Amino acid sequence: MCWICESWIEANISIDLNTLMIPYDKPEKPNDPLKVYVHFDFDDYQPDLMIDLHLNNRPEKLGKFQIYRLLPQTTVLFFFSIDGVPFTNTSLTSVAID
DSSP states (O other), X not given: OOBOSTTEEEEEEEEEHHHHTOOXXXXXXXXXXXXXXXXXXXXTTOEEEOEETTTTTOGGGTTEEEEEEEEESSOOOEEEEXXXXXXXXXXXXXXXXX
16 A cells, blocks of 8 residues: 555455355356456445456456555445446455555
8 A cells, every 4th residue: 555645545455256155157268357346435336347367367366356446544435246236245344544
C-alpha cells in the first residue's frame, strides 16, 4: 500500500472463487477470461472488472482475481459479481487500513 493524495490509498483487492465455493463456469479454452467484478459504494456500485489471474498460461490460478484500486480512508462497502450474480466474501468482516 502507498499513500496517494487526500487520504486515498492504493490497495490490492483479491478473491479466490475456489475457497469461497462460488459456482462458476470454467472457461472452454485455457485463455478465455472469466469476468468477475467488484462494486464499491464510493463509485455508486458501478462494476469494476478484476484481473483474471489464470490467463497467460497460468491454469493453477483459475478462479483467482485481483485488482489494485485507490480507496478512501473511510468505511467502504462493496460486493462482487460474476455473470451478473452478486456475492460477498462471507469470511471477510472488516479490514482497517492505517
